[in-house]
Amino acid sequence: MWRIYSFSVLILIVVFSTYCSTVNETMFVNATKSKLKILGIFGHLGKSHFDMFKPLLEELARRGHEVTVVSYFPRTNDAKAKEPLSNYKDISLVDPKVGVDVGVNVVDLKQMSQSSFVHIQRLNTLRLMADVTCNTSLRHPAITELIRSDEKFDVILTENFNTDCFLGFIHRFKVPYLAFSSHQIMPWTNNDMGNEDNPSYIPIHFFGFIRPMNFLDRITNTVGLFLYKAAYEYWFRSVDQVIANEVFGSDLPKLQKLAQQSSALLVSTHSSLFGSRPQLPNVVEIGGIHIPSKINSLPKDLTEFLDSAHDGALFFSLGSRIKSTTMPKEKLDAILKVFSSIPRKVIWKWETDELPHKMDNVMTRKWLPQFDVMNHPNIKCYLGHGGLLGISEAVYVGLPMILMPIFGDQFHNSAAVRNRGAGIVLSFYDLNEQSLRHALDACFNDTSYRENAQRLSKAYRDRPASPLETAVWWTEYVARGNGNPYSRSEGADLPWYQYHLIDVALVLIIVFTVFIYILFRLIKLLLSLLSAVKGKAGSQAEKKRKKKD
Template structure:
């Protein structure tokens, strides 16, 4: 007969079969990712700045500068758990952003003496929350999606770069000559902040909150595999047919060319205005990142060949600790015997600007299903809804899910 292997399976080989086991495995994976990420930060900075101190490298507290100048809250929410955890572990953290902890409840709940803010917040400009008007999307007409997206990214890039570069506290920090062991910088729509990387002359790690931009892949010396990896901006499926591959290749070439010319000219001009002349080429500085952390996961984005210094950290922003839900939401969920549909278009999209014809369709569909529906709706004027729909201006998404 057939031979049978009676050796007991290791615990690590156990499959996650039930829904509860899958949730547990996901939380374990997220925790492991967080631990590995923090260890990498410590190892990198310690190795780069070894000295003759009697304190062992593993015990050394690092001075870290985090530069996250984008106005989008959804972006910063990806970095925040990492930054808070670094401060909890005693590392001296200076964070340049539009989201200072002093304006959050978390500051009073958990004051962190090693977490220091340099706020870029402009009261007149505000932050990118509920700023996308769904009606305005139609004004672009037949303009290709990639052109529209690049145009919006270009405008945002100029705004955020100017705000950061001219900030008096940022300039004071640069002029102070303060040294840092490590810099954390977002990889998104601008290389403007490479000027600060150059000024502080420290190893740096870039973090992307989403799939890598075509130009970021190029910076890493990788090949944009247009034949099987759909690029950002394309919305193409996997696998792609020949025509879709051709569109993908053209999109990659076009977007990278625009970033290398138009975006780069803007970044370099603004950086030179405040910290030049004589700054090196910002794109060249960006090529020297020690690591790139990417908020993706192969289970969702497909298998991609990355070198060892590009690490997928998808889910790092999800805390394993669940906060108690507000009473009205908890009651609503407890009574959802048929299940719940959570509907949210994100922090930037203002759902209340949805065209009436599409809104009417959604309301009709929600009323026709047996499940309860939780819906992010930003204004006081609420359309007539069925009893199975709960709307709120802001929702604790992680805790609900």
Template structure:
């Protein structure tokens, strides 16, 4: 082969592998964004030209072919008056939480689409080979990007379990009893009432999404992306691949079609040295440290005064020091054994050998970090998938769960001491860790491999399930069942009629003989 031939082959391969990629990750939560960040960073390092819309840009000057559109100001406006903790509280009904989430995300996406840099991108002549979209709750407006930029390949990605309509997009099985929706919070064996509720939820949710949320989102998408785009539901169903952040410890086993890929531990990083004061504090506490953090959405500083008082009094009676992620400068009534910091490098803190217990809100990323570092947990769930996650922690013996609304000082104190001193919790976390980290490749490598796989093959139609293109009544064979019911009904009717005729014909002659 001549030198020119080699050059042609190189250029051909290069043109396929180095693509123009747009990533749209609208949700302003660092616990979600830390899953996406390593992916767009790795794609950029591999030579792809990457543009990202995000409220949490990396701002890494070394990534020369990465363009980040910062929508944090727009996201903040949408979130400021949302009172997200109150409206997504687990005490609310599933209906009210889903409806609030839909309205909140609708306002969030509108704000971000109206931001100047995003609006200019939409109006530009730019084209992309691939669009990676954050799949989140009941908000498909972002699929409009898929129609606006030359109908590129679309990949969806989620940091937690996806809702029913996303499974429908890929023809993924959603058995109401085998895989109940995460919003229901069911784990383990279901009661009969649970089974009825799960089935009714599956029906109600699909009616809500396909008859209300999707048509409304289509109207919004046409306002921002143009009236000539296809129906939003058709764009959504054209998604080639779904990357979903699940792990074998927290989510168990579920059937997936080939183009639904489970990934995990994407955000897990190599340990870095701790800040000097934190390192000194942890090193000086051989009796053990309790690490307390409620994540980036709940925030300890937003707790009610009564809940905060219960926690403070419980911490004061612990035989350990406490490192508390407290988002303000001052904690009223702070005990002497408590150190507060507005921000902490959580993975590095959990990796310290003196950490005995992690008190967490039960977010999936926090739980992965805790398992990876072999730290048992106390779960205080507040919203979303947190109650389900904490139930799973308790079932597996990796810790205990408490209700922040009803717990008292003694319950919290005793739970922490129990988990810290009873070796069975630590052992179970270590058992789970061995399963979790025993993977053929790192999470980022797996995600990027599949993204480039879809690029290489210009989509993944060969992985698409036939179920994805079936209507609801076809998939559940409603027409076939109705036909069979009609046939059975007719057969029963015909049998009864024949029986009646036979009986009548037998009885009639006997009646005549008797009368004669």
């Protein structure tokens, strides 16, 4: 009887302790799985930009959220057939009547040239693209209908790039929003977030500087940072404000104020590649978010071609925007001559059915499953243009690279790869047979490039959570709204002269100058008094001497 009683008491103690432990458990994660209404606004016409955002948008729909996406890239019929997402709604900006080019195979290499005014040209190109997207997209009938609708959303996702005109939706729907950058943070964005952008060691991505920068680079970087910020503030935003006011109404706040309301900025970079820099807690790196979770099998003909590449193979692609077939004849002839003479096979993204000269060791395709090709064990080198999506995939795989930057952030991305010793950078404008042959020889035969690429790959992959999981968490976190009042930096609200302590420096200089002046006057007065006392004592001594005489 005593044993039964003791056993019963023991069971009660265990049950009570478990209950108390459960009741008093500390919860740091909001596990509530509420259904969210999410609006994605992506008005830029570049497919490579949208390819970064698409995996997140589709994943949010898979998790039961209602996702409405405004873009030039609605889900294709094949994608819908493969994976129907009933809660993913496209608002397509594609309008055959307008004929706006959606940024696929649009860059004519014959039109590309080096110029002494390259930075003015870059700014002008960004401005022209912003004009097209703002004037065309915001005046689309579907956008007008959305603005006039009585829709309700919990959070808005939008791209941070070359215009703020789409931020009118933040004012229209009065909800928190996240900004996404498909590249290194734009110089003006750091201002809006209150994020550090010290030009002494953080290169802006318009120059392609190697880290650490030398003295001349730091001068250029500092002046360039100031000029790019000024151009965006007083040129871009002034134009965007007029367009946005026409579409959203005259009561629309200043776009800069709306930009400063961003609850978080998710950036498609990673410190392993671009280097460590101070970031606010709500500036989050999600580089590689577009990389799929599994490797798909290649088509049969590609597999057979690569399986027989016993000496290794080269993968050559200039991305989705650049049209390889527009390459100048002298450069194309140099490439063809080199490829035909190497003992290795080449997979080449080429937009027509055939090359000018047929080569047994070269296979071309108008489109290629890039990540799957890179993962074939016989691919030993990637030759590309320095686009961030391709570079990120090559870094993930651990593939050495040869990069020929042509425009935009490609110079910055390529410099980062070279800085890590994982690739070689060629000047496209100076490309010739000799330079390409030398680069290919180094990429295939210098083991240091592969070793550095493999080392970089390990660092790039080693994270507390996948880029996609991180982006999903931040989207749901901002939509819940618990941390939004506390996530923003107070530095984003400070005028430039306060942020850089110009007012403090001026006051301290004035105080120090006044102090030095007062000290100087006191010393001068003291010397005068000492001189007077000494003179008086001398006069008295002279009088005494005369009396004695």
